[in-house]
Amino acid sequence: MAAELINLPEDKMKEECGVFGIYSPGSDVAQLTYYGLYALQHRGQESAGIAVANGRDIKGEKGIGLVSDVFAETTKLQELQGHIAVGHVRYSGTGSTSPVNAQPLIVRYYGGSPAIVYNGNLVNGRKLRMQLEREGSIFQTTTDCEILAHLIARSGESEIVAALQKVLPRLKGAFTFLIMTPDKLIAIRDAHGIRPLSLGETAAGFVLASETCAFDTVGAQFIRDVKPGEMVVIDKNGPQSLQYAETEKQAMCVFEYIYFARPDSNLLGQNVHMVRKRLGRRLAQEHPVDADIVTGVPDSSLSAASGVAEQLGLPYEMGFVKNRYIGRTFIQPSPELRALGVQLKLNPVRQIVAGKRVVMVDDSIVRGTTSKRIVHMLRQAGAKEVHVLITSPPVISPCYYGVHTATSQELIGARLETKEIAREIGADSLGFLSEDGMLECLNLPKEEFCTACFNGRYPVVCTEECPYDK
Numbered sequence: 001m002a003a004e005l006i007n008l009p010e011d012k013m014k015e016e017c018g019v020f021g022i023y024s025p026g027s028d029v030a031q032l033t034y035y036g037l038y039a040l041q042h043r044g045q046e047s048a049g050i051a052v053a054n055g056r057d058i059k060g061e062k063g064i065g066l067v068s069d070v071f072a073e074t075t076k077l078q079e080l081q082g083h084i085a086v087g088h089v090r091y092s093g094t095g096s097t098s099p100v101n102a103q104p105l106i107v108r109y110y111g112g113s114p115a116i117v118y119n120g121n122l123v124n125g126r127k128l129r130m131q132l133e134r135e136g137s138i139f140q141t142t143t144d145c146e147i148l149a150h151l152i153a154r155s156g157e158s159e160i161v162a163a164l165q166k167v168l169p170r171l172k173g174a175f176t177f178l179i180m181t182p183d184k185l186i187a188i189r190d191a192h193g194i195r196p197l198s199l200g201e202t203a204a205g206f207v208l209a210s211e212t213c214a215f216d217t218v219g220a221q222f223i224r225d226v227k228p229g230e231m232v233v234i235d236k237n238g239p240q241s242l243q244y245a246e247t248e249k250q251a252m253c254v255f256e257y258i259y260f261a262r263p264d265s266n267l268l269g270q271n272v273h274m275v276r277k278r279l280g281r282r283l284a285q286e287h288p289v290d291a292d293i294v295t296g297v298p299d300s301s302l303s304a305a306s307g308v309a310e311q312l313g314l315p316y317e318m319g320f321v322k323n324r325y326i327g328r329t330f331i332q333p334s335p336e337l338r339a340l341g342v343q344l345k346l347n348p349v350r351q352i353v354a355g356k357r358v359v360m361v362d363d364s365i366v367r368g369t370t371s372k373r374i375v376h377m378l379r380q381a382g383a384k385e386v387h388v389l390i391t392s393p394p395v396i397s398p399c400y401y402g403v404h405t406a407t408s409q410e411l412i413g414a415r416l417e418t419k420e421i422a423r424e425i426g427a428d429s430l431g432f433l434s435e436d437g438m439l440e441c442l443n444l445p446k447e448e449f450c451t452a453c454f455n456g457r458y459p460v461v462c463t464e465e466c467p468y469d470k
């Protein structure tokens with residue numbers, strides 16, 4: 001094993017949140033939500049929380065850290081008794097990592113005390129917030145979640161579904177909300193279905209989750225995806241579907257397939273691992289490379305790397321080992337130690353790569369800093385040549401819909417041509433998957449996806465500055 005370890009900087013597209021909800025009388029809904037959030041942990045690691053309703057009241061627990069950190073004391077879960085629950089994991093792309101921004105957000109107004117969890121970004125969030133503040137609202141958090149709470153309270157409707165039908169058309173952007181009242185669980189998806197949300201069932205009730213891998217964890221069966229512009233209301237009568245907005249053309253985030261989702265999840269009826277494998281095969285067809293082995297950067301690129309290896313007829317090898325046990329509380333090395341090359345998280349396997357011509361597969365290049373380090377690390381471990389294949393086109397525009405990207409100026413794909421990027425990251429060659437190639441691998445009409453970070457064509461008009469482009 002090589003001695004060198006690498007510390008990956010914040011140079012990845014970051015999904016901001018995962019949501020989970022359950023309506024299941026007679027079940028330990030808090031415990032099931034804990035398991036569901038565990039499965040969704042890859043979607044956000046900065047804060048976690050669960051709220052439970054028992055028909056009368058709502059009680060919640062949330063905090064900074066991984067799900068296992070926030071609920072390390074088992075009594076915290078035991079105190080959450082009821083038959084409905086919502087849960088949330090968050091990566092703070094917008095708003096700070098302050099505990100106050102952790103969700104669920106439980107608010108009180110004349111119509112009740114709903115708990116709200118949310119994934120996405122409102123492109124008119126700042127405008128709505130300013131309007132509400134001018135009208136007298138005082139915000140405690142910097143999340144868009146609280147905007148919906150204020151709109152509900154100001155709707156003039158005491159019944160929550162009526163209030164939502166009145167205010168949801170004012171929200172523009174990408175969002176999935178789960179809203180829990182003492183006796184209802186409500187799921188909402190934006191009119192373009194940019195962020196994913198699926199509905200499933202157990203023997204005792206119904207579940208909702210950002211990804212279907214959470215269903216497997218709690219023994220639920222997938223029923224269907226929540227439709228763009230749909231509100232699903234679950235109560236003692238079961239699920240009821242209401243269309244709160246005209247269904248716009250679906251535009252699901254293509255990065256869910258490329259990078260965010262877990263390989264065992266299904267999105268729009270397709271298994272993520274299988275899609276990534278097709279992306280890898282297509283990539284190798286577009287960029288055939290003469291090499292000895294293929295390796296993927298763990299974890300999101302492993303499926304695609306197996307497709308590349310299959311297509312090139314080369315051995316698929318474990319060129320890296322990832323340290324999975326670095327939590328938030330891990331003490332980052334000091335600048336001095338970093339300068340000495342004390343690096344963490346990813347370790348190249350010298351015996352596998354030394355003396356080899358290596359094809360390194362990754363899902364995307366954002367700033368280029370991570371790719372540069374990984375290529376350097378492979379060379380230090382003895383690789384003779386390093387050829388980098390990327391299972392997406394160059395990222396040239398920031399995301400306005402809840403994914404943390406770099407600024408336009410920082411995106412290496414917006415500044416440099418492919419050959420220049422190869423030189424910058426120190427690779428012998430570099431190939432990006434073409435946009436057409438990527439879309440053909442999805443086996444669905446290409447109009448059904450958002451691909452704006454590759455081409456700047458945004459499905460929802462952005463009237464405000466991108467939160468990551470300041």
Ligand code: SF4
Binds near residue numbers: 403
């Ligand atoms: S801009 Fe990119 S990351 Fe954002 S939703 Fe569209 S495809 Fe996904």
